[in-house]
Protein backbone atom coordinates (compact mmCIF):
# COMPACT_ATOMS: atom_id res chain seq x y z
CA UNK A 1 0.00 0.00 0.00
CA UNK A 2 2.78 2.48 0.83
CA UNK A 3 4.32 1.83 -2.60
CA UNK A 4 1.03 2.70 -4.16
CA UNK A 5 0.67 5.79 -1.96
CA UNK A 6 4.13 6.92 -3.10
CA UNK A 7 3.19 6.50 -6.70
CA UNK A 8 0.03 8.47 -6.05
CA UNK A 9 2.11 11.30 -4.58
CA UNK A 10 4.49 11.22 -7.54
CA UNK A 11 1.64 11.29 -10.01
CA UNK A 12 -0.68 13.81 -8.40
CA UNK A 13 1.25 15.58 -5.62
CA UNK A 14 -0.19 16.33 -2.15
CA UNK A 15 -2.53 15.86 -0.38
CA UNK A 16 -2.70 12.05 -0.19
CA UNK A 17 -5.61 9.86 -1.31
CA UNK A 18 -8.85 9.71 0.67
CA UNK A 19 -10.13 6.27 -0.39
CA UNK A 20 -8.88 2.86 -1.38
CA UNK A 21 -11.36 1.04 -3.58
CA UNK A 22 -10.85 -2.53 -4.68
CA UNK A 23 -12.77 -4.84 -6.99
CA UNK A 24 -11.93 -8.47 -7.81
CA UNK A 25 -11.82 -10.27 -11.14
CA UNK A 26 -13.75 -13.48 -11.60
CA UNK A 27 -13.48 -16.97 -12.93
CA UNK A 28 -16.68 -18.43 -14.25
CA UNK A 29 -17.07 -22.06 -13.16
CA UNK A 30 -19.91 -22.84 -15.55
CA UNK A 31 -22.58 -21.04 -17.59
CA UNK A 32 -20.72 -19.43 -20.48
CA UNK A 33 -22.25 -17.09 -23.03
CA UNK A 34 -25.68 -17.42 -21.48
CA UNK A 35 -25.85 -14.39 -19.16
CA UNK A 36 -26.95 -12.25 -22.10
CA UNK A 37 -29.61 -14.85 -22.84
CA UNK A 38 -30.96 -14.21 -19.33
CA UNK A 39 -29.97 -17.65 -17.98
CA UNK A 40 -28.14 -18.23 -14.67
CA UNK A 41 -24.35 -18.54 -14.41
CA UNK A 42 -22.04 -19.73 -11.63
CA UNK A 43 -18.81 -17.74 -11.16
CA UNK A 44 -16.51 -17.06 -8.20
CA UNK A 45 -14.46 -13.93 -7.54
CA UNK A 46 -10.70 -14.49 -7.62
CA UNK A 47 -8.34 -13.14 -4.97
CA UNK A 48 -6.76 -10.82 -7.51
CA UNK A 49 -8.09 -7.31 -7.67
CA UNK A 50 -8.07 -3.91 -9.25
CA UNK A 51 -7.16 -1.35 -6.56
CA UNK A 52 -7.75 2.36 -6.93
CA UNK A 53 -6.39 5.14 -4.72
CA UNK A 54 -8.64 8.16 -4.97
CA UNK A 55 -8.70 11.82 -3.98
CA UNK A 56 -11.79 13.96 -4.59
CA UNK A 57 -11.38 17.16 -6.59
CA UNK A 58 -13.24 20.43 -6.16
CA UNK A 59 -14.09 20.60 -9.88
CA UNK A 60 -15.68 18.15 -12.33
CA UNK A 61 -12.45 16.85 -13.85
CA UNK A 62 -11.36 13.20 -13.74
CA UNK A 63 -7.64 12.41 -13.90
CA UNK A 64 -6.63 8.75 -13.91
CA UNK A 65 -3.23 7.12 -14.04
CA UNK A 66 -2.37 3.43 -14.20
CA UNK A 67 0.64 1.67 -12.64
CA UNK A 68 0.87 -0.39 -15.83
CA UNK A 69 2.77 1.78 -18.35
CA UNK A 70 0.77 0.18 -21.17
CA UNK A 71 -2.11 2.42 -20.06
CA UNK A 72 -1.15 6.12 -20.21
CA UNK A 73 -2.80 8.76 -17.99
CA UNK A 74 -6.16 10.12 -19.10
CA UNK A 75 -8.09 13.30 -18.23
CA UNK A 76 -11.67 14.25 -19.05
CA UNK A 77 -14.53 16.43 -17.82
CA UNK A 78 -17.69 14.97 -16.30
CA UNK A 79 -20.82 15.74 -18.30
CA UNK A 80 -24.10 13.96 -18.76
CA UNK A 81 -22.95 12.63 -22.12
CA UNK A 82 -19.20 11.97 -22.28
CA UNK A 83 -17.55 11.48 -25.67
CA UNK A 84 -15.52 8.27 -25.77
CA UNK A 85 -11.77 8.04 -26.36
CA UNK A 86 -10.86 6.05 -29.50
CA UNK A 87 -12.08 2.41 -29.51
CA UNK A 88 -9.87 0.17 -27.37
CA UNK A 89 -8.62 2.97 -25.08
CA UNK A 90 -8.58 1.87 -21.42
CA UNK A 91 -9.98 5.27 -20.39
CA UNK A 92 -13.33 4.29 -21.90
CA UNK A 93 -13.95 1.90 -18.99
CA UNK A 94 -13.50 4.86 -16.65
CA UNK A 95 -15.76 7.08 -18.77
CA UNK A 96 -18.40 4.33 -18.96
CA UNK A 97 -18.70 4.09 -15.19
CA UNK A 98 -18.46 7.83 -14.52
CA UNK A 99 -21.13 8.66 -17.09
CA UNK A 100 -23.46 6.04 -15.61
CA UNK A 101 -23.06 7.30 -12.04
CA UNK A 102 -23.48 10.90 -13.22
CA UNK A 103 -26.67 10.07 -15.13
CA UNK A 104 -28.22 7.91 -12.43
CA UNK A 105 -26.97 9.34 -9.13
CA UNK A 106 -25.40 12.69 -10.10
CA UNK A 107 -24.33 15.38 -10.19
CA UNK A 108 -21.02 13.94 -9.01
CA UNK A 109 -17.62 15.47 -8.28
CA UNK A 110 -14.30 14.99 -10.05
CA UNK A 111 -11.35 12.95 -8.74
CA UNK A 112 -7.71 11.98 -9.16
CA UNK A 113 -7.22 8.21 -9.20
CA UNK A 114 -4.32 5.81 -9.46
CA UNK A 115 -5.21 2.32 -10.72
CA UNK A 116 -3.17 -0.77 -9.89
CA UNK A 117 -4.32 -4.15 -11.15
CA UNK A 118 -3.15 -7.61 -10.16
CA UNK A 119 -5.41 -9.05 -12.82
CA UNK A 120 -3.83 -10.02 -16.12
CA UNK A 121 -5.33 -7.97 -18.95
CA UNK A 122 -7.29 -9.68 -21.74
CA UNK A 123 -6.99 -13.02 -19.93
CA UNK A 124 -10.68 -13.74 -19.53
CA UNK A 125 -10.68 -12.87 -15.80
CA UNK A 126 -12.69 -9.68 -16.21
CA UNK A 127 -10.07 -7.11 -15.35
CA UNK A 128 -12.14 -4.60 -17.33
CA UNK A 129 -15.38 -5.14 -15.42
CA UNK A 130 -13.45 -4.99 -12.15
CA UNK A 131 -12.16 -1.59 -13.31
CA UNK A 132 -15.69 -0.47 -14.15
CA UNK A 133 -16.99 -1.56 -10.74
CA UNK A 134 -14.07 0.10 -8.95
CA UNK A 135 -14.64 3.31 -10.91
CA UNK A 136 -18.38 3.31 -10.21
CA UNK A 137 -17.67 2.96 -6.49
CA UNK A 138 -15.05 5.71 -6.77
CA UNK A 139 -17.48 8.15 -8.39
CA UNK A 140 -20.03 7.44 -5.65
CA UNK A 141 -17.49 7.70 -2.80
CA UNK A 142 -16.04 11.05 -3.87
CA UNK A 143 -19.56 12.43 -4.23
CA UNK A 144 -20.70 10.89 -0.92
CA UNK A 145 -23.48 9.03 -2.64
CA UNK A 146 -24.68 5.51 -2.07
CA UNK A 147 -26.43 2.99 -4.32
CA UNK A 148 -27.91 -0.46 -3.68
CA UNK A 149 -25.32 -3.07 -4.76
CA UNK A 150 -27.49 -5.05 -7.17
CA UNK A 151 -28.91 -1.93 -8.77
CA UNK A 152 -25.38 -0.61 -9.23
CA UNK A 153 -24.09 -3.89 -10.68
CA UNK A 154 -26.98 -4.07 -13.13
CA UNK A 155 -26.56 -0.43 -14.15
CA UNK A 156 -22.79 -0.69 -14.60
CA UNK A 157 -23.17 -3.84 -16.71
CA UNK A 158 -25.28 -1.95 -19.21
CA UNK A 159 -23.02 1.09 -18.86
CA UNK A 160 -19.97 -0.97 -19.85
CA UNK A 161 -21.49 -1.44 -23.31
CA UNK A 162 -20.20 2.12 -23.85
CA UNK A 163 -16.91 0.48 -24.91
CA UNK A 164 -18.68 -1.24 -27.81
CA UNK A 165 -18.97 -4.82 -26.52
CA UNK A 166 -22.53 -5.96 -25.83
CA UNK A 167 -21.58 -7.93 -22.72
CA UNK A 168 -23.99 -9.55 -20.27
CA UNK A 169 -24.21 -8.88 -16.54
CA UNK A 170 -22.17 -11.67 -14.97
CA UNK A 171 -18.81 -9.98 -14.46
CA UNK A 172 -20.04 -6.83 -12.74
CA UNK A 173 -22.47 -8.78 -10.52
CA UNK A 174 -19.80 -11.13 -9.16
CA UNK A 175 -17.17 -8.41 -8.76
CA UNK A 176 -19.54 -6.41 -6.60
CA UNK A 177 -21.55 -9.18 -4.97
CA UNK A 178 -19.09 -12.04 -4.33
CA UNK A 179 -18.75 -13.69 -0.93
CA UNK A 180 -15.64 -15.36 0.40
CA UNK A 181 -15.68 -19.16 0.15
CA UNK A 182 -18.72 -19.26 -2.10
CA UNK A 183 -19.68 -19.36 -5.74
CA UNK A 184 -22.69 -17.26 -6.71
CA UNK A 185 -25.52 -18.48 -8.87
CA UNK A 186 -26.43 -15.28 -10.65
CA UNK A 187 -29.90 -14.84 -12.11
CA UNK A 188 -30.81 -11.89 -14.32
CA UNK A 189 -33.72 -9.52 -14.87
CA UNK A 190 -34.04 -8.94 -12.00
CA UNK A 191 -30.48 -9.52 -10.82
CA UNK A 192 -30.33 -11.99 -7.94
CA UNK A 193 -27.41 -13.83 -6.32
CA UNK A 194 -27.69 -17.16 -4.50
CA UNK A 195 -24.51 -18.16 -2.69
CA UNK A 196 -23.30 -21.75 -2.94
CA UNK A 197 -20.49 -22.73 -0.54
CA UNK A 198 -17.53 -24.25 -2.38
CA UNK A 199 -16.65 -27.58 -0.72
CA UNK A 200 -13.46 -27.40 1.36
CA UNK A 201 -11.56 -30.00 -0.62
CA UNK A 202 -12.28 -28.50 -4.04
CA UNK A 203 -9.61 -26.55 -5.84
CA UNK A 204 -10.05 -24.51 -9.00
CA UNK A 205 -6.88 -24.11 -11.04
CA UNK A 206 -6.92 -21.08 -13.34
CA UNK A 207 -4.44 -21.09 -16.19
CA UNK A 208 -3.94 -18.57 -18.96
CA UNK A 209 -3.40 -19.74 -22.53
CA UNK A 210 -1.22 -16.62 -23.03
CA UNK A 211 -3.47 -15.82 -26.00
CA UNK A 212 -4.87 -12.33 -25.45
CA UNK A 213 -8.64 -11.96 -25.80
CA UNK A 214 -9.31 -8.24 -25.48
CA UNK A 215 -13.03 -7.62 -25.15
CA UNK A 216 -12.78 -4.05 -26.35
CA UNK A 217 -10.34 -5.02 -29.11
CA UNK A 218 -9.94 -7.96 -31.46
CA UNK A 219 -12.55 -10.13 -29.77
CA UNK A 220 -15.28 -7.49 -29.75
CA UNK A 221 -16.76 -8.32 -33.12
CA UNK A 222 -16.70 -12.08 -32.59
CA UNK A 223 -18.34 -11.66 -29.18
CA UNK A 224 -21.06 -9.37 -30.52
CA UNK A 225 -21.68 -11.80 -33.40
CA UNK A 226 -22.26 -14.65 -30.97
CA UNK A 227 -24.74 -12.56 -29.06
CA UNK A 228 -26.53 -11.68 -32.29
CA UNK A 229 -26.71 -15.38 -33.24
CA UNK A 230 -28.20 -16.20 -29.84
CA UNK A 231 -30.83 -13.48 -30.29
CA UNK A 232 -31.59 -14.45 -33.90
CA UNK A 233 -32.10 -18.10 -32.94
CA UNK A 234 -34.61 -17.17 -30.24
CA UNK A 235 -36.39 -14.76 -32.60
CA UNK A 236 -37.21 -17.71 -34.89
CA UNK A 237 -39.22 -19.35 -32.12
CA UNK A 238 -40.76 -16.12 -30.86
CA UNK A 239 -41.89 -15.36 -34.41
CA UNK A 240 -43.59 -18.75 -34.79
CA UNK A 241 -46.45 -18.27 -32.30
CA UNK A 242 -48.48 -21.11 -33.78
CA UNK A 243 -45.78 -23.72 -33.14
CA UNK A 244 -44.29 -22.04 -30.03
CA UNK A 245 -47.07 -20.20 -28.17
CA UNK A 246 -45.90 -18.32 -25.08
CA UNK A 247 -42.17 -18.43 -25.94
CA UNK A 248 -40.65 -15.02 -25.48
CA UNK A 249 -37.30 -15.68 -23.84
CA UNK A 250 -34.67 -18.35 -23.24
CA UNK A 251 -36.12 -18.74 -19.79
CA UNK A 252 -39.39 -19.77 -21.41
CA UNK A 253 -37.51 -22.26 -23.61
CA UNK A 254 -35.60 -23.95 -20.77
CA UNK A 255 -38.76 -24.37 -18.73
CA UNK A 256 -40.37 -26.48 -21.48
CA UNK A 257 -40.49 -30.29 -21.02
CA UNK A 258 -37.32 -32.04 -22.27
CA UNK A 259 -38.92 -33.40 -25.46
CA UNK A 260 -40.18 -29.95 -26.36
CA UNK A 261 -36.69 -28.50 -25.83
CA UNK A 262 -35.30 -31.11 -28.22
CA UNK A 263 -38.03 -30.24 -30.71
CA UNK A 264 -37.23 -26.55 -30.36
CA UNK A 265 -33.56 -27.24 -31.14
CA UNK A 266 -34.40 -29.36 -34.20
CA UNK A 267 -36.90 -26.79 -35.45
CA UNK A 268 -34.09 -24.34 -36.25
CA UNK A 269 -33.16 -24.97 -39.87
CA UNK A 270 -30.02 -22.83 -40.03
CA UNK A 271 -27.20 -25.03 -38.77
CA UNK A 272 -25.11 -22.32 -37.12
CA UNK A 273 -28.08 -20.83 -35.30
CA UNK A 274 -29.22 -24.31 -34.28
CA UNK A 275 -25.83 -25.01 -32.69
CA UNK A 276 -25.70 -21.64 -30.91
CA UNK A 277 -29.21 -22.22 -29.58
CA UNK A 278 -28.36 -25.78 -28.47
CA UNK A 279 -25.35 -24.50 -26.55
CA UNK A 280 -27.41 -21.90 -24.71
CA UNK A 281 -30.25 -24.16 -23.61
CA UNK A 282 -28.00 -27.11 -22.68
CA UNK A 283 -25.54 -24.87 -20.84
CA UNK A 284 -28.45 -23.38 -18.90
CA UNK A 285 -29.40 -26.87 -17.70
CA UNK A 286 -25.78 -27.66 -16.83
CA UNK A 287 -25.59 -24.64 -14.52
CA UNK A 288 -28.55 -25.86 -12.47
CA UNK A 289 -27.11 -29.39 -12.33
CA UNK A 290 -23.70 -27.98 -11.34
CA UNK A 291 -25.23 -25.97 -8.50
CA UNK A 292 -26.79 -29.17 -7.14
CA UNK A 293 -23.52 -31.11 -7.58
CA UNK A 294 -21.67 -28.41 -5.63
CA UNK A 295 -24.25 -28.48 -2.84
CA UNK A 296 -23.76 -32.23 -2.40
CA UNK A 297 -19.96 -32.00 -2.83
CA UNK A 298 -20.10 -34.23 -5.90
CA UNK A 299 -16.74 -33.43 -7.48
CA UNK A 300 -17.07 -35.95 -10.26
CA UNK A 301 -20.48 -34.76 -11.40
CA UNK A 302 -19.38 -31.13 -11.34
CA UNK A 303 -16.25 -32.01 -13.32
CA UNK A 304 -18.25 -33.87 -15.97
CA UNK A 305 -20.51 -30.87 -16.42
CA UNK A 306 -17.47 -28.63 -16.90
CA UNK A 307 -16.11 -30.96 -19.59
CA UNK A 308 -19.48 -31.04 -21.34
CA UNK A 309 -19.54 -27.26 -21.22
CA UNK A 310 -16.14 -27.10 -22.88
CA UNK A 311 -17.15 -29.47 -25.67
CA UNK A 312 -20.26 -27.40 -26.30
CA UNK A 313 -18.28 -24.12 -26.36
CA UNK A 314 -15.77 -25.72 -28.71
CA UNK A 315 -18.14 -27.42 -31.15
CA UNK A 316 -21.51 -25.66 -30.94
CA UNK A 317 -20.55 -22.16 -29.87
CA UNK A 318 -17.14 -22.12 -31.59
CA UNK A 319 -15.32 -19.87 -29.13
CA UNK A 320 -12.46 -22.21 -28.21
CA UNK A 321 -8.98 -22.40 -29.72
CA UNK A 322 -6.36 -25.13 -30.12
CA UNK A 323 -4.40 -23.73 -27.14
CA UNK A 324 -7.42 -23.91 -24.81
CA UNK A 325 -8.28 -27.43 -25.97
CA UNK A 326 -4.70 -28.52 -25.39
CA UNK A 327 -4.72 -27.10 -21.85
CA UNK A 328 -8.00 -28.80 -21.03
CA UNK A 329 -6.50 -32.13 -22.19
CA UNK A 330 -3.36 -31.59 -20.11
CA UNK A 331 -5.41 -30.81 -17.00
CA UNK A 332 -7.61 -33.88 -17.47
CA UNK A 333 -4.64 -36.18 -18.07
CA UNK A 334 -3.07 -34.83 -14.85
CA UNK A 335 -6.11 -35.97 -12.87
CA UNK A 336 -8.51 -32.99 -12.92
CA UNK A 337 -12.17 -33.88 -12.42
CA UNK A 338 -13.16 -31.39 -15.10
CA UNK A 339 -11.77 -28.53 -17.16
CA UNK A 340 -13.10 -25.94 -19.56
CA UNK A 341 -12.37 -22.62 -21.15
CA UNK A 342 -13.69 -19.79 -19.00
CA UNK A 343 -14.88 -16.31 -19.92
CA UNK A 344 -15.66 -15.23 -23.44
CA UNK A 345 -13.14 -17.61 -25.04
CA UNK A 346 -11.12 -16.92 -28.20
CA UNK A 347 -8.09 -17.03 -25.87
CA UNK A 348 -7.85 -16.21 -22.18
CA UNK A 349 -7.97 -18.89 -19.48
CA UNK A 350 -9.11 -22.37 -18.66
CA UNK A 351 -10.43 -23.39 -15.25
CA UNK A 352 -9.86 -26.93 -13.97
CA UNK A 353 -11.47 -28.57 -10.96
CA UNK A 354 -9.59 -31.01 -8.79
CA UNK A 355 -9.38 -32.01 -5.15
CA UNK A 356 -6.76 -30.69 -2.78
CA UNK A 357 -4.47 -33.66 -3.46
CA UNK A 358 -4.37 -33.45 -7.24
CA UNK A 359 -4.37 -29.65 -7.75
CA UNK A 360 -0.53 -29.47 -7.53
CA UNK A 361 -0.28 -32.22 -10.21
CA UNK A 362 -2.50 -30.20 -12.53
CA UNK A 363 -0.36 -27.10 -11.98
CA UNK A 364 2.87 -29.05 -12.55
CA UNK A 365 1.55 -30.70 -15.70
CA UNK A 366 0.54 -27.32 -17.15
CA UNK A 367 3.93 -25.87 -16.28
CA UNK A 368 5.79 -28.71 -17.95
CA UNK A 369 3.60 -29.44 -20.90
CA UNK A 370 2.16 -26.02 -21.75
CA UNK A 371 4.31 -23.21 -20.40
CA UNK A 372 7.82 -24.75 -20.59
CA UNK A 373 7.92 -24.52 -24.39
CA UNK A 374 6.49 -21.00 -24.57
CA UNK A 375 7.80 -17.61 -23.71
CA UNK A 376 6.15 -16.79 -20.42
CA UNK A 377 6.02 -13.37 -18.71
CA UNK A 378 7.70 -12.94 -15.30
CA UNK A 379 4.40 -12.86 -13.45
CA UNK A 380 3.35 -16.46 -14.17
CA UNK A 381 1.80 -16.45 -10.69
CA UNK A 382 -0.92 -14.17 -12.00
CA UNK A 383 -1.48 -16.43 -15.00
CA UNK A 384 -1.43 -19.85 -13.34
CA UNK A 385 -2.89 -20.12 -9.86
CA UNK A 386 -5.28 -21.96 -7.58
CA UNK A 387 -8.25 -19.73 -6.73
CA UNK A 388 -9.77 -19.13 -3.39
CA UNK A 389 -13.32 -17.84 -3.89
CA UNK A 390 -12.96 -14.34 -2.52
CA UNK A 391 -15.20 -11.49 -1.41
CA UNK A 392 -16.58 -8.67 -3.54
CA UNK A 393 -15.57 -5.06 -4.08
CA UNK A 394 -14.94 -2.74 -1.13
CA UNK A 395 -14.46 0.94 -0.31
CA UNK A 396 -12.20 2.03 2.58
CA UNK A 397 -11.86 5.61 3.76
CA UNK A 398 -8.18 6.30 4.51
Ligand code: GLA
Pocket residue numbers: 028031032033034035036126167168169170171343344
Ligand atom coordinates in the same frame (compact mmCIF):
# COMPACT_ATOMS: atom_id res chain seq x y z
C1 GLA B 1 -17.64 -11.88 -21.11
C2 GLA B 1 -18.87 -11.00 -20.83
C3 GLA B 1 -19.84 -11.72 -19.92
C4 GLA B 1 -20.16 -13.12 -20.44
C5 GLA B 1 -18.89 -13.88 -20.79
C6 GLA B 1 -19.18 -15.20 -21.45
O1 GLA B 1 -16.91 -12.05 -19.93
O2 GLA B 1 -18.47 -9.80 -20.23
O3 GLA B 1 -21.00 -10.94 -19.77
O4 GLA B 1 -21.04 -13.04 -21.55
O5 GLA B 1 -18.05 -13.13 -21.63
O6 GLA B 1 -19.87 -16.04 -20.59
